[in-house]
Amino acid sequence: MxxxxxxxxxxxxxxxxxxxxxxxxxxxxxxxxxxxxxxxxxxxxxxxxxxxxxxxxxxxxxxxxxxxxxxxxxxxxxxxxxxxxxxxxxxxxxxxxxxxxxxxxxxxxxxxxxxxxxxxxxxxxxxxxxxxxxxxxxxxxxxxxxxxxxxxxxxxxxxxxxxxxxxxxxxxxxxxxxxxxxxxxxxxxxxxxxxxxxxxxxxxxxxxxxxxxxxxxxxxxxxxxxxxxxxxxxxxxxxxxxxxxxxxxxxxxxxxxxxxxxxxxxxxxxxxxDGEGITKYISIKVDQAKDEFMARAIAFTIAHSPLVKTAAFASDPNWGRILAAAGRAEVQGLEVNKLSLSINKLQVIAEGEVAIDYTEDKGSREMSKDEIEFCLQLGLGESSANVWTTDLSYDYVKINAEYRT
Amino acid sequence: MxxxxxxxxxxxxxxxxxxxxxxxxxxxxxxxxxxxxxxxxxxxxxxxxxxxxxxxxxxxxxxxxxxxxxxxxxxxxxxxxxxxxxxxxxxxxxxxxxxxxxxxxxxxxxxxxxxxxxxxxxxxxxxxxxxxxxxxxxxxxxxxxxxxxxxxxxxxxxxxxxxxxxxxxxxxxxxxxxxxxxxxxxxxxxxxxxxxxxxxxxxxxxxxxxxxxxxxxxxxxxxxxxxxxxxxxxxxxxxxxxxxxxxxxxxxxxxxxxxxxxxxxxxxxxxxxDGEGITKYISIKVDQAKDEFMARAIAFTIAHSPLVKTAAFASDPNWGRILAAAGRAEVQGLEVNKLSLSINKLQVIAEGEVAIDYTEDKGSREMSKDEIEFCLQLGLGESSANVWTTDLSYDYVKINAEYRT
Structure with missing residues (x-):
């Protein structure tokens, strides 16, 4: 749908x-x-x-x-x-x-x-x-x-x-x-x-x-x-x-x-x-990057992560997967203690630590919405990038497994 | 399993x-x-x-x-x-x-x-x-x-x-x-x-x-x-x-x-x-590459392609997805008319054209096995790479969507 x-x-x-x-x-x-x-x-x-x-x-x-x-x-x-x-x-x-x-x-x-x-x-x-x-x-x-x-x-x-x-x-x-x-x-x-x-x-x-x-x-x-x-x-x-x-x-x-x-x-x-099997429309914004290449590379690595996408499908505020995906992007010079993350308007990570007011319940509430925005602030510069993607659902597998049968 | x-x-x-x-x-x-x-x-x-x-x-x-x-x-x-x-x-x-x-x-x-x-x-x-x-x-x-x-x-x-x-x-x-x-x-x-x-x-x-x-x-x-x-x-x-x-x-x-x-x-x-949700153990061999970087880049691009992985899950010999993944690898100088592909011992593509003896039935038979080897010969040089991966199944989504619930 x-x-x-x-x-x-x-x-x-x-x-x-x-x-x-x-x-x-x-x-x-x-x-x-x-x-x-x-x-x-x-x-x-x-x-x-x-x-x-x-x-x-x-x-x-x-x-x-x-x-x-x-x-x-x-x-x-x-x-x-x-x-x-x-x-x-x-x-x-x-x-x-x-x-x-x-x-x-x-x-x-x-x-x-x-x-x-x-x-x-x-x-x-x-x-x-x-x-x-x-x-x-x-x-x-x-x-x-x-x-x-x-x-x-x-x-x-x-x-x-x-x-x-x-x-x-x-x-x-x-x-x-x-x-x-x-x-x-x-x-x-x-x-x-x-x-x-x-x-x-x-x-x-x-x-x-x-x-x-x-x-x-x-x-x-x-x-x-x-x-x-x-x-x-x-x-x-x-x-x-x-x-x-x-x-x-x-x-x-x-x-x-x-x-x-x-x-x-x-x-x-x-x-x-209208993405295949979509249940969540996901916007990823990477901000405060050193340059646009860094911002895009990180945004796309998050967008392609099957673990981020399955977490979104499950409405699971599994922010560790977002950080892990960002951390493996092919860019240099990330600093975990400068990093902040929000899901929609909810602050999850502030300068490398879990935000004081953050709770899993609040996280779940945001992740259960149809439209989710991850905003990752790197604290390194002034460049940004936006990427849009879908979650990874049973229907994605179904559509692509069964297309020719 | x-x-x-x-x-x-x-x-x-x-x-x-x-x-x-x-x-x-x-x-x-x-x-x-x-x-x-x-x-x-x-x-x-x-x-x-x-x-x-x-x-x-x-x-x-x-x-x-x-x-x-x-x-x-x-x-x-x-x-x-x-x-x-x-x-x-x-x-x-x-x-x-x-x-x-x-x-x-x-x-x-x-x-x-x-x-x-x-x-x-x-x-x-x-x-x-x-x-x-x-x-x-x-x-x-x-x-x-x-x-x-x-x-x-x-x-x-x-x-x-x-x-x-x-x-x-x-x-x-x-x-x-x-x-x-x-x-x-x-x-x-x-x-x-x-x-x-x-x-x-x-x-x-x-x-x-x-x-x-x-x-x-x-x-x-x-x-x-x-x-x-x-x-x-x-x-x-x-x-x-x-x-x-x-x-x-x-x-x-x-x-x-x-x-x-x-x-x-x-x-x-x-x-x-023992990969998450695995139903097919997939070996990818890329041969006749210009250098090892090219061979590895192509092998991993195929291994990461959700469309190749869902096709494997479905036992669908959808070789077009393998070619499409190879073609988007971040390497230069691929030539489609030099490319050959086999699934297990079955020749699928020979120098850019569908092999004469290939049929979808034969392809399906190979793809329905527990262990599948894709061998891609690029016809460009003498380097090769092997990569091993899984298919992408409903259970992969299930395991990763439900882990924390």
Whole structure:
């Protein structure tokens, strides 16, 4: 059960983006599983891909195509990751691009393919391609909600976020959708996110905006520490709002960046709130670190600790496990006598000793809440980091043990 | 249920080592929970401690004492880790050393304390100390089995290994015991190992022997990636066999080292075979790596992957998860088209493609065995690494979620 998360009721269309979805029965028999995004001419798109060295065929092809030209189409399917299939997988990904390109008179390189689902099973390209003509006929601006549903795999709710803002008198919209429920989902399937705005943004600035936003959002979440062969996140700027980022006032620029970052963080946190087998939504804040590297390393080591995660599942205020995880992070110079820890607002450790007012009962009360924040103050400097994660429940094991049975 | 592991039936005494155990009811009410090792005069002892920066009081005190002099006594308790207790914990650890030293006329620094169990609860030093006089009276050479049982926490079987060998006409014995069932056990409790031989060995050589043996054994196992604040492993050489390592022939030296390494590996693998919630004993071999760092990094990334571990629990030959884990290891230069993978003797991937003869049925058959070996050949060089781990089962979650309830 997702924690305080429901599917979006509406998502705003973005001028210059048209969308169609279709049911190709790649894996799911009763729902749409393919999405086609059409991006208007001159739209700029930046993409962040997984760093996994064994990335899937669509990631390889998308990277290559993006080097050649700006994309006009994003072709996404759920149910099959087209991963682990060697030369055949690459050929299938390219065929899907070429077939689409042929239908809509663009070049093969102007199509970026994205796949998520089971690996090691050949992609049914023919199935995928048979509805391309009708999808091209049915493209519409208002299909973001359908798209959010069609890219789901084991997500229990669809994920999207949208906002319209007034920037120096111009209406600018930004909308994004994401899927994901574990950093690597069943069989390498994974998180995907597609975000678009009708603001005009130059490609280099767009790439920087995307990188910064991802650093503060998708790069700060983890369910199980496993990253995927298929992760990708796109940011498209269509320029159809009649205003360009460069022309904005300083204040409007800042507002846009803030909304963009909020959107990314919201999508990233949605993935955690819908994390596999989640019963607790856990925020980890590491503060007073020497530098950001130290703060992040410690936050992630805590977030990945199976013992911290099982304690959270049990509502057990087992703060020793949090300290033990922090202590094994690959950083130097920690000092236990400078360390403080709180769970939500409850002080647990103050400068290396159990806080005077702390009791196990108080600790249990905080740990039994749906949403838990661990705040670790290292007393060493001024850097901080935030990471969001899930607990480790019976259902996590069940979902991942039984996915293919 | 431990996988192919039962408690040892007998362990050989080591000349120069006397042992006593007692029931001090620190946590367990119906069994011995304190062990006293007396090491003969001139015995040399080397110790490897946890690298966790938030190490427990006994680790801090043992390290300090070892800097001052060679130990005459090892004082071990289970049930309380004496960790996370700040200044009080240090004082308690020192008090236990001083009290013992007072009873047996050695210096406080000649006692090394070791603790394993619940953290954050004050060590009942008075309880621990009350039976010291009778323990000193009851010291005997043949109590290794009792010691192996007294240091257990949630281990389901006790762990020991012992061998007598003929080295250039001299009878030399080596015996060791260990406890542990997760790299970090409930509440920071953890693995401890105590090994002794009656061979004479100089302290520097002894330290190197220990470091090498640990590198190939305890540093190659993981249950959950969590290391502990209390981990320690000792190696004592009493010199009572009437022969010194330096005097041995080249062949006898090699034999001793081999037996020593076998003992360490056996104890380490025992910990995995008794790993928390284990249903599958998993060996991971990474071969043909550029260097050992690469091989180890990949092997551990696979071993820590919750998705690989849940797949093993489900007997699911989900090789995509193994590849995905390898691909996210923090190493550079992997090439998917050079990669081969086998599960036990079954070839799954050959040079980046699914092996021609591979079927899911064959894969399932191998994965359903109690003992599974993943062998990953990278095709990049000649280095290799072995790591041993467990699957991730409902019982792992249960044990760690319910430990304190």
């Amino acid at each position: 997702a924690i305080s998360l429901t599917s979006p009721i509406s998502l705003l269309p973005v001028k210059g983006i048209r969308i169609a979805t279709a049911a190709d029965e790649i894996r799911y028999q009763t729902r749409d599983d393919v999405v086609l995004f059409e991006l208007c001419k001159n739209a700029q798109t930046a993409v962040v891909f997984t760093k996994n060295q064994f990335c899937a065929a669509p990631v390889i092809v998308s990277r290559q195509n993006l080097n050649v030209s700006q994309p006009r189409y994003l072709l996404v399917n759920s149910g099959n990751a087209n991963a682990g299939l060697g030369v055949q997988g690459l050929a299938d990904a390219k065929t899907s691009c070429a077939t689409l390109a042929n239908e809509c008179e663009c070049s093969e390189e102007e199509v970026l393919p994205f796949s998520t689902g089971v690996i090691g099973t050949r992609m049914p390209v023919d199935k995928m391609m048979r509805k391309i003509p009708s999808m091209l006929e049915n493209l519409q601006e208002s299909a973001w909600l359908n798209a959010a549903e069609a890219i789901m795999t084991t997500d229990t709710v669809s994920k999207g976020w949208s906002k319209q803002m007034d920037l120096d008198g111009h209406q600018v919209t930004i909308t994004g959708i994401a899927k994901g429920s574990g950093m690597i989902r069943p069989d390498m399937a994974t998180m995907l996110a597609f975000v678009a705005t009708d603001l005009g943004v130059d490609s280099i600035i767009l790439k920087n905006m995307l990188t910064d936003a991802v650093d503060q959002s998708f790069h700060c979440i983890t369910v199980d520490g496993d990253t995927s062969t298929n992760d990708a996140c796109t940011l498209t700027a269509t320029g159809q709002a009649g205003i360009h980022f460069d022309e904005l006032s300083k204040q409007a620029k800042a507002e846009f960046i803030e909304v963009l970052n909020t959107l990314f963080l919201s999508l990233a946190q949605s993935i955690i709130r | 431990a996988i192919s592991l039962t408690s040892p039936i007998s362990l050989l005494p080591v000349k120069g080592i006397r042992i006593a155990t007692a029931a001090d009811e620190i946590r367990y009410q119906t069994r011995d929970d304190v062990v006293l090792f007396e090491l003969c005069k001139n015995a040399q002892t080397a110790v490897v401690f946890t690298k966790n920066q938030f190490c427990a009081a006994p680790v801090i005190v043992s390290r300090q004492n070892l800097n001052v002099s060679q130990p005459r006594y090892l004082l071990v308790n289970s049930g309380n880790a004496n960790a996370g207790l700040g200044v009080q914990g240090l004082a308690d650890a020192k008090t236990s050393c001083a009290t013992l030293a007072n009873e047996c006329e050695c210096s406080e620094e000649e006692v090394l304390p070791f603790s394993t169990g619940v953290i954050g609860t004050r060590m009942p030093v008075d309880k621990m100390m009350r039976k010291i006089p009778s323990m000193l009276e009851n010291l005997q050479e043949s109590a290794w089995l009792n010691a192996a049982e007294a240091i257990m926490t949630t281990d389901t079987v006790s762990k020991g290994w012992s061998k007598q060998m003929d080295l250039d006409g001299h009878q030399v014995t080596i015996t060791g015991i260990a406890k542990g069932s997760g790299m970090i056990r409930p509440d920071m409790a953890t693995m401890l190992a105590f090994v002794a031989t009656d061979l004479g060995v100089d302290s520097i050589i002894l330290k190197n022997m220990l470091t090498d043996a640990v590198d190939q054994s305890f540093h190659c196992i993981t249950v959950d990636g969590d290391t502990s604040t209390n981990d320690a492993c000792t190696l004592t050489a009493t010199g009572q066999a009437g022969i010194h390592f330096d005097e041995l022939s080249k062949q006898a030296k090699a034999e001793f080292i081999e037996v020593l390494n076998t003992l360490f590996l056996s104890l380490a693998q025992s910990i995995i075979r």
